[in-house]
């Protein structure tokens with residue numbers, strides 16, 4: 229039985245898989261702000277879902293960047309009390325198996341690339357647009373090698389532009405993510421119906437997509453996250469056609485299809501890839 233999780237700032241989704249291919253059972257529970265309480269809830273929910281069956285592998289996502297060893301979070305605006313807490317060690321102690329942690333957006337992208345909208349594509353660019361903007365490059369069903377992760381949301385699209393929560397200026401996130409909508413457009417994302425506002429958002433996003441596409445050269449771009457759901461895709465594609473002049477055509481731009489389960493599928497794929505890597509030839 230494999231244990232999979234996707235820890236978010238508000239809720240965590242916990243699942244188990246008994247065949248390594250599908251999610252057998254899953255549950256959403258509120259994320260405790262306290263780390264020790266969080267571990268307890270995670271373990272209790274896992275026991276409940278697995279019915280006491282032995283856990284043979286653990287993988288999951290956490291919000292924010294991880295340390296080089298991928299053993300804990302080093303920063304998180306959403307879960308400040310989880311920063312630099314020994315998540316990997318605690319889970320290893322509990323289940324006595326190797327534990328794999330990843331950035332949550334990277335796992336969501338991996339899930340979408342392998343089981344969702346990116347199925348069958350070799351190079352997938354995933355952008356999650358919600359309260360912030362995250363992203364990941366997936367190559368042949370694996371998270372592409374990287375030194376410090378991927379941060380397409382913090383590319384500069386306007387010189388000396390809007391202040392981003394990370395401290396930078398003019399970042400994509402500060403133009404297209406939900407956190408900034410009340411300030412920029414005086415309403416929440418879910419209330420925006422004015423096509424002129426969506427047109428503006430689409431234009432900024434197309435600039436970001438142009439940059440991501442010229443650097444990552446993907447076969448397909450998948451847009452996930454709560455903001456993407458209401459995004460007028462045809463507008464984004466039209467602007468992109470105008471901006472992306474160096475390639476004969478833009479790659480396919482599509483919306484995510486898995487939504488809530490994508491992080492768990494990503495965790496499952498992570499365990500699968502690691503298992504193949506460790507298998508003797």
Ligand SMILES: [Zn+2]
Pocket residue numbers: 381382392393394395396399401
């Ligand atoms: Zn930023």
